[in-house]
Amino acid sequence: MKIKNFLLFSILLSFVLVACINAAIIFFMYNTLEKVNINALLLFSGILFILLSIILNSGINNYINYRIDKIYNQVNSLKKRRISRINVNADEFDFLARDILKYSYKKKREISKLNYRENYRRDFLGNVAHELKTPLFTVQGYLLTLIEGAAENREIREKYLKRANLAIERLSEIVSDLDLITKLETNGLKLKMDTFNILKVIQKVFDLLEMQAKKKNIKLTLDKFYDIPEFVLADETKMEQVLINLVMNSIKYGKVGGTTIVSVDYEDEDKLIVKVTDNGEGVAEADVPRLFERFYRVDKSRSRDQGGSGLGLAIVKHIIEAHEQTIDVTSTVGQGSTFYFTLEKA
Structure with a gap:
C-alpha cells in the first residue's frame, strides 16, 4: 500500500502503539485486581498519542531526509551544484525519482x-x-x-x-x-566580409579549372545567361575556395563528356542559393549524410586514385557554416549530384 502522507502514517502508528500500551495496562491492573481509572487512562492515552505522533513523524522525516541527503550528496559531487533539502512526503519522493532519472538520462547522453x-x-x-x-x-x-x-x-x-x-x-x-x-x-580563421558579384567568382573558378575539365571533356557552364550581377555579402576568397572544391569535386567524379552546371537563384528576399550540379556517377543514399565528414570516401580505392586530401567537402561545410549559412546535397546513383548552399544577399 502506498502511503500518501508520512504524518498520517505516524498518527496511525501512534494509535496502534497507544492501543497496545492501554491493553497492556488494563491487563496488568486486571491481574493485580487494581481498579482502572478511565479518566486518567484517557488523559494518559491522549498525551501519549500526541507525543508519539510528534516523535514518530519527526523521527521518520529526519531519517528519510538523512537518507535522501546522502543520495543527493553523492549526486551533487558529480553535478557540481547543491540541491536544496526537501520536506519528506510522497510528492517529494516522486520529485527525487524524476530528478535522479533526469540526471541518469543526462549522464547516459554525455557518455554516448x-x-x-x-x-x-x-x-x-x-x-x-x-x-x-x-x-x-x-x-x-x-x-x-x-x-x-x-x-x-x-x-x-x-x-x-x-x-x-x-x-x-x-x-x-x-x-x-x-x-x-x-x-x-577553432574559429582561428577570420572572415573578411565584403560585397562582390558571385557570378564573377564562378566564372573565375571556371577559368581556373578549365584545363582539368578538358582532360575529361567536361563542360563547365552556368545554367543560363545572367544579364545583371548577383551581389552577395561574404568572404570572397573563401567563397572562391568553396566553389573550387565543389566544381573540382564534380570534375573528379563526373563522367567523360559530361557537364557541370552552376546556377544562382533566390532562396528568399534575403538569401541566394548557389547550386553545383553534375551528371556523374552519383552517390548512394546511405552515403549522402556522411559526404561532409573528414576523409570520408564513398569508394576509398577509386577516390584515392583521383587525388585530393579527402578534406575538401569538410572544409566547404565549415566555411559555409562560418558564414552562418547552410549547405546540403542531393544525389542519385548513375544520374549525378547537386551541392547547394545559401549566401546572404548584399
Missing part, C-alpha cells in the same frame, strides 16, 4: 557523446595516418630506388623525381588542408 567523440577521434587519427602514409611510402620508394643505382639513368631519375615531387605535393596539400580545417573548427 563521449563514446562518439572517441570513435570519431580514433577514425580521424587512423584516416590521417593512412592518408599521410601513402605519399610518404611513395616518396620513400622512389628515393630508395634512386639511391640503389637508378639515379645513374637520367631518364629514370627524372621520371622518379617527378613522381616523388607529385607525392610531396599531395602530402603538402593534406597538411595544408588539415591546418585549414583545424583553424576553421
Whole structure:
C-alpha cells in the first residue's frame, strides 16, 4: 500500500502503539485486581498519542531526509551544484525519482557523446595516418630506388623525381588542408566580409579549372545567361575556395563528356542559393549524410586514385557554416549530384 502522507502514517502508528500500551495496562491492573481509572487512562492515552505522533513523524522525516541527503550528496559531487533539502512526503519522493532519472538520462547522453567523440577521434587519427602514409611510402620508394643505382639513368631519375615531387605535393596539400580545417573548427580563421558579384567568382573558378575539365571533356557552364550581377555579402576568397572544391569535386567524379552546371537563384528576399550540379556517377543514399565528414570516401580505392586530401567537402561545410549559412546535397546513383548552399544577399 502506498502511503500518501508520512504524518498520517505516524498518527496511525501512534494509535496502534497507544492501543497496545492501554491493553497492556488494563491487563496488568486486571491481574493485580487494581481498579482502572478511565479518566486518567484517557488523559494518559491522549498525551501519549500526541507525543508519539510528534516523535514518530519527526523521527521518520529526519531519517528519510538523512537518507535522501546522502543520495543527493553523492549526486551533487558529480553535478557540481547543491540541491536544496526537501520536506519528506510522497510528492517529494516522486520529485527525487524524476530528478535522479533526469540526471541518469543526462549522464547516459554525455557518455554516448563521449563514446562518439572517441570513435570519431580514433577514425580521424587512423584516416590521417593512412592518408599521410601513402605519399610518404611513395616518396620513400622512389628515393630508395634512386639511391640503389637508378639515379645513374637520367631518364629514370627524372621520371622518379617527378613522381616523388607529385607525392610531396599531395602530402603538402593534406597538411595544408588539415591546418585549414583545424583553424576553421577553432574559429582561428577570420572572415573578411565584403560585397562582390558571385557570378564573377564562378566564372573565375571556371577559368581556373578549365584545363582539368578538358582532360575529361567536361563542360563547365552556368545554367543560363545572367544579364545583371548577383551581389552577395561574404568572404570572397573563401567563397572562391568553396566553389573550387565543389566544381573540382564534380570534375573528379563526373563522367567523360559530361557537364557541370552552376546556377544562382533566390532562396528568399534575403538569401541566394548557389547550386553545383553534375551528371556523374552519383552517390548512394546511405552515403549522402556522411559526404561532409573528414576523409570520408564513398569508394576509398577509386577516390584515392583521383587525388585530393579527402578534406575538401569538410572544409566547404565549415566555411559555409562560418558564414552562418547552410549547405546540403542531393544525389542519385548513375544520374549525378547537386551541392547547394545559401549566401546572404548584399
